[in-house]
Amino acid sequence: MNAPATSVLLRGVLLYGEGPETDVLITGEEIAGIGADLDADGAEVVDARGQILLPGFVDMHTHLREPGREDTETIESGSAAAALGGYTAVFAMANTDPVADSVVVTDHVWRRGQEVGLVDVHPVGAITVGLKGKQLAEMATMAAGIGRVKMFSDDGHCVDDPLIMRRALEYSSSLGVLIAQHAEEPRLTVGAVAHEGPTAARLGLAGWPRAAEESIVARDALLARDAGARVHICHASTAGTVELMKWARGQGISITAEVTPHHLLLDDSRLETYDAINKVNPPLREKSDVDALRKGLADGVIDCVATDHAPHAEQDKCCEFSIARPGMLGLETALSIVVDTMVTPGLLDWRGVARVMSERPAEIVGLVDQGRPIEVGEIANLTLVDANSSWTVSGEKLASVAHNTPFEDMTFSSKVTTTVLRGRITVRDGVVANRAGE
Numbered sequence: 057m058n059a060p061a062t063s064v065l066l067r068g069v070l071l072y073g074e075g076p077e078t079d080v081l082i083t084g085e086e087i088a089g090i091g092a093d094l095d096a097d098g099a100e101v102v103d104a105r106g107q108i109l110l111p112g113f114v115d116m117h118t119h120l121r122e123p124g125r126e127d128t129e130t131i132e133s134g135s136a137a138a139a140l141g142g143y144t145a146v147f148a149m150a151n152t153d154p155v156a157d158s159v160v161v162t163d164h165v166w167r168r169g170q171e172v173g174l175v176d177v178h179p180v181g182a183i184t185v186g187l188k189g190k191q192l193a194e195m196a197t198m199a200a201g202i203g204r205v206k207m208f209s210d211d212g213h214c215v216d217d218p219l220i221m222r223r224a225l226e227y228s229s230s231l232g233v234l235i236a237q238h239a240e241e242p243r244l245t246v247g248a249v250a251h252e253g254p255t256a257a258r259l260g261l262a263g264w265p266r267a268a269e270e271s272i273v274a275r276d277a278l279l280a281r282d283a284g285a286r287v288h289i290c291h292a293s294t295a296g297t298v299e300l301m302k303w304a305r306g307q308g309i310s311i312t313a314e315v316t317p318h319h320l321l322l323d324d325s326r327l328e329t330y331d332a333i334n335k336v337n338p339p340l341r342e343k344s345d346v347d348a349l350r351k352g353l354a355d356g357v358i359d360c361v362a363t364d365h366a367p368h369a370e371q372d373k374c375c376e377f378s379i380a381r382p383g384m385l386g387l388e389t390a391l392s393i394v395v396d397t398m399v400t401p402g403l404l405d406w407r408g409v410a411r412v413m414s415e416r417p418a419e420i421v422g423l424v425d426q427g428r429p430i431e432v433g434e435i436a437n438l439t440l441v442d443a444n445s446s447w448t449v450s451g452e453k454l455a456s457v458a459h460n461t462p463f464e465d466m467t468f469s470s471k472v473t474t475t476v477l478r479g480r481i482t483v484r485d486g487v488v489a490n491r492a493g494e
């Protein structure tokens with residue numbers, strides 16, 4: 057009997073980058089067999105010899121801009137970018153227009169993501185109404201909606217009022233959801249556009265001090281401790297944040313943190329050209345911070361990589377540095393950058409890549425069907441990486457509506473070739489498959 061049409065055979069993969077080559081058979085939504093020379097039996101065969109098989113990536117920090125700024129990204133275009141980047145789940149931040157501070161918006165985001173069907177788009181709910189930091193949003197209602205909101209964040213803004221943050225943390229632990237903080241003391245960043253240091257001083261750019269981030273990280277660690285809650289730090293950018301994470305963990309505080317690919321690769325020397333493509337919040341820091349972030353990620357002090365994929369219209373990035381919007385694309389380049397900054401220098405092996413791109417984010421946010429071991433009987437959320445393929449980034453060719461990549465013309469050595477979402481191929485040979493999986 058022929059296998060059902062939904063069967064896929066991945067031929068000759070390296071599980072977590074380790075030999076010998078093996079086949080992986082996927083039937084329906086599940087991994088049905090792992091072993092040498094499996095019988096295709098009518099399954100679609102993907103010739104994946106020598107490619108590295110990892111669990112599908114999970115991005116805790118994505119801006120998909122729908123609703124409100126569909127001229128820069130939509131759930132459909134962002135889902136395509138995510139699938140091409142090897143992601144099987146992303147968390148869409150709440151700073152949309154309208155803000156995702158109600159179940160109407162969070163349910164819409166979830167439903168639209170399911171309609172597109174390329175990646176699970178989990179809505180992030182706002183912590184406060186309108187991201188204004190004054191009044192808690194209806195977290196329980198959003199958590200109970202169809203979108204089942206698991207993570208709340210005012211990202212783009214810091215919840216700077218310590219009493220509001222404390223209440224949000226207390227509330228979150230009874231709901232079993234995660235609070236993610238954009239750590240930025242706003243009274244220290246008025247007018248700030250670049251990392252406060254010698255480069256910004258020389259270029260005449262207003263500086264964003266490390267203490268703006270670190271003071272909130274320290275404060276929120278203490279608030280989480282007192283509330284008996286968990287807190288997650290978005291886009292950690294300084295060496296001091298890594299030290300504070302170590303301290304807080306040592307105290308038994310439930311605190312986790314992510315780092316972005318751009319903070320692992322770029323430093324503020326990029327600002328010499330005044331090109332606003334390099335403007336981002338938090339800003340690109342100094343080489344010593346980059347080194348500390350890499351080491352922190354290798355040691356597990358920083359838990360995971362999150363893209364902070366932030367599409368912006370050309371007119372908002374091509375203007376003067378001080379008025380341009382902060383943010384850069386990240387979904388399609390994340391894996392390549394993690395390999396170049398962490399695997400190539402020997403800071404992480406491929407098991408480590410699985411940990412920081414998939415397993416830890418899934419655990420932190422409580423996804424049960426993602427970041428799972430590659431074993432028979434598990435749901436097939438998988439990513440195949442070719443570690444010997446040189447490719448050069450071109451913003452025009454990325455799937456996002458906006459093209460604001462700071463990695464233009466950079467060449468990388470690894471690329472996602474295939475992504476599988478619950479047994480269905482969403483990316484084949486680096487091209488998005490249609491909804492029917494063809």
Ligand SMILES: NC(=O)N[C@@H](CC(=O)O)C(=O)O
Nearest residue numbers: 119211212336337366382383
């Ligand atoms: N990171 C950014 O520079 N921008 C993000 C907001 C954010 O993540 O803080 C955006 O929404 O554009």
Ligand SMILES: [Zn+2]
Nearest residue numbers: 211212238290
């Ligand atoms: Zn942010």
